[in-house]
Amino acid sequence: MELRQLRYFVRTKDLGSFTEASRSLNITQSTLSQQVKQLEEELGVLLFDRFGKRITVTEAGELFYQFAAESLKKANDGAVLLRDLNDMNTGTLKIGVTYGLRNLFTAVLIKFSEAFPGISVRAVFGTSDELMEKVRSYELDLALVFFGEPDQESLAYDTLFSSPMALVCADDSRFKGNKAVSLKDIAGLPLAIATKEYSADHFFLRLFRKHRLEPDFKMEINDISAVLDLVRTGRWYSIMVEITVRESSLHTVPIKEKNLLRKAAFVRLAGAYEKKAAKEFTAQLRKQLPELI
Known part of the structure; x- marks a missing residue:
């Protein structure tokens, strides 16, 4: 039994797919499947049930996962500890x-x-x-x-530390200088946001849904700097964690609703x-x- 095989098994179980696990590990799917199969043969049990391209972890796999994950952590800890001897x-x-x-x-x-x-x-x-x-x-x-x-x-x-979510606007915005702005007001603005994969976006999207509001997402870009450049034009607004914008030429306006801290x-x-x-x-x-x- 090799640490490599344990790592392959744990990654496959975590992602629930040989395809995703092989991509994450930067190896071919056939190599991954072969190594997991060898591990199963050594253990004498099936760790996964295979249904075409779909897999599910077996009861034995669930039990073995805890051992495998702990073994990987201890092996990693030992290697790190030895390297730390270099002071x-x-x-x-x-x-x-x-x-x-x-x-x-x-x-x-x-x-x-x-x-x-x-x-x-x-x-x-x-x-x-x-x-x-x-x-x-x-x-x-x-x-x-x-x-x-x-x-x-x-x-x-x-x-x-904690930082509040805030409306981000340009220097000539009508909201500049406001003490606060509501989510209802924000929902009616043309918004440019970092794509919904960003955790902050998930956070405020849930808030909009909670208040039964439909925000007007005009631009979705997976780069914060690009979003800030759009806001500087004055044509769009955004919502971000306040500290993200602090050193820019833009302005932030607090949001009235409570518990908007990240x-x-x-x-x-x-x-x-x-x-x-x-x-x-x-x-x-x-x-x-x-x-x-």
Whole structure:
């Protein structure tokens, strides 16, 4: 039994598809199927029932999954622990950053690299949901994300601060200077938003539905900078986490409805060994946080 086979099995079970798992692992589907089949033969049980292209995990697979996931975590912890013996002179920190916190991340990264020049940083930008999934699959050491409430027991959340959702408008907007704006008012505006894959978008879309409002989405773009450029023209508005827009030439107007806060946090795998580099990066961010928000 090899760790590679355990990783393949766990990824397939998590995604529920050989096709999706092979794509995620960057291997061919035939290689993945063969390795899982060899694991099943060694164990003497079927881990998956196959129905054409569809698979379901068996009872044996459900039981074995807990062992496999724990084994992978312990093997990863052991490897990280040994690498940490280098005492921050070498190593790599793999960190994910949600788009709205990129400026915060960059400021901290500069100071961190000055303090620990021997540490290489591999940064990945993505949506909060995507990044949390990468943490769960051991692709990232930690991720800097926005969230509403913790919803994954497998992750540990280190909350940094909260920031409200706000209407984003141009300098000449009629809303500039308003103390607040309602969701009803926003629903009638031409909106340019980051695509609905962004967690913040999921958050306020649910709010619109809760208030039985139909927002007017004129533009949906999977890039926050492009959305902000559209808003600067004065033809469109947007809704974002307030801190995302703070250093731009645009204006934000608070939304009247309550509980429109998004929390920024570092997330990592719960119960896993935490790299010294990850601890130091988190500490550096907390040290700089008062001057950055």
